[in-house]
Amino acid sequence: MRSFGFSTGALAFGDFRTGLELLRGTGATAVELSALREHELPPLMEALDELALEEFTYISVHAPSRFANLAEKQVAEMLLPCVDRGWPVILHPNAIQDPGCWREFRSLLCIENMDKRKPTGRTASELHRFFRALPEASLCLDLAHARQVDTTLAVARFILAELGGDRLAQVHLSELDARSHHAPLSMAAVRAMQTLAHWVPTVPVILESVVAEDHIKAELELARLCFEGHARASTPSDTQRGVRELNPTSS
Numbered sequence: 285m286r287s288f289g290f291s292t293g294a295l296a297f298g299d300f301r302t303g304l305e306l307l308r309g310t311g312a313t314a315v316e317l318s319a320l321r322e323h324e325l326p327p328l329m330e331a332l333d334e335l336a337l338e339e340f341t342y343i344s345v346h347a348p349s350r351f352a353n354l355a356e357k358q359v360a361e362m363l364l365p366c367v368d369r370g371w372p373v374i375l376h377p378n379a380i381q382d383p384g385c386w387r388e389f390r391s392l393l394c395i396e397n398m399d400k401r402k403p404t405g406r407t408a409s410e411l412h413r414f415f416r417a418l419p420e421a422s423l424c425l426d427l428a429h430a431r432q433v434d435t436t437l438a439v440a441r442f443i444l445a446e447l448g449g450d451r452l453a454q455v456h457l458s459e460l461d462a463r464s465h466h467a468p469l470s471m472a473a474v475r476a477m478q479t480l481a482h483w484v485p486t487v488p489v490i491l492e493s494v495v496a497e498d499h500i501k502a503e504l505e506l507a508r509l510c511f512e513g514h515a516r517a518s519t520p521s522d523t524q525r526g527v528r529e530l531n532p533t534s535s
Contacts, residue, residue: 286489287341289316289488290490291316291491292304293320295497300324304335306500312340315344316343316345316454319345320348321349325348326362329363344371344453344454345373346374347374349376363389367389373392374396375393377398377404380418387420389421393418393420395415395423397426397430399433400464401464406433407433407442408442411447415447422453423447425455427455428457428473429456429460431460431473432464441483444483454490456491456492457489457493457510466492468499469506469507481511489507489510
């Protein structure tokens with residue numbers, strides 16, 4: 285069965301403790317502990333032993349997206365406790381300057397495809413060089429990024445075909461707004477993801493949708509509909525009705 289959950293950073297900007305509290309009791313079985321900004325990493329790593337994570341069957345950690353004050357090697361060393369716990373570490377490819385810093389993570393290093401703002405890592409061809417440098421690394425497929433780069437989702441299919449399979453460790457799911465910020469899923473996004481669902485192996489889905497507390501459960505249901513509702517939502521009207529029932533504010 286596929287696990288669904290949230291990034292703590294989507295629920296509480298820069299506050300992993302609040303993000304975890306908001307997720308409790310929602311039915312989520314997966315969580316990504318976010319340290320997307322460099323200053324968030326030390327307090328997260330220091331708190332790992334005291335976090336109550338028993339209700340989650342899948343846990344990952346998102347590394348900082350860029351390194352301004354810390355060296356790449358320092359960041360990698362801070363994240364090594366994730367290896368001991370068997371937790372994947374999600375890393376943006378454009379942050380990788382010295383692949384040697386990350387080889388110890390082996391398959392627990394999870395390289396994410398990028399959105400159109402980034403200079404690389406957006407397509408399968410651009411990702412290949414990172415996997416050549418780190419052949420044991422796994423893949424985090426960000427579907428919002430892939431859909432922004434190509435609305436037909438052909439880019440996502442190429443990434444899955446060339447780099448997916450056993451290498452795919454988790455999926456990021458959300459919608460992107462005009463400023464490339466993560467937003468709640470819309471009906472159009474759900475329909476698009478349903479066309480891709482049969483391509484995606486049964487790996488955990490982490491929502492990055494920025495939603496209020498009272499919309500967390502509805503967003504989780506929309507995520508499930510993306511992957512589990514494609515068979516029963518056989519017509520556009522069925523899909524539209526289902527999305528409206530689950531999240532009346534969806535457009």
